[in-house]
Amino acid sequence: MTKEKTKPIEFSNDTERDIIELIRKNGKCLLGDILMKLKLSYQNGSKTINNLMAKDITRNTEEPPYFTLNN
Secondary structure, three states, X not given: OOOOOXXXXXXXXXXXXXXXXXXXXXXXXXXXXXXXXXXXXXXHHHHHHHHHHHOOOEEEEEOOOXXXXXX
């Protein structure tokens, strides 16, 4: 059995990196928690999390929307 190598995450900006680190640390996060802990505006935080979902790095897994990392 060979272990698959995971592709390194390429960040477009520091906000993406900070969100990934926060989700990695907590396992899952609400958008409100991400905004509050990283002191982001709704517009910036929402845009960044949507970009991460478009890159298939994060996903919305539950109601209310919790964001987690894709494995």
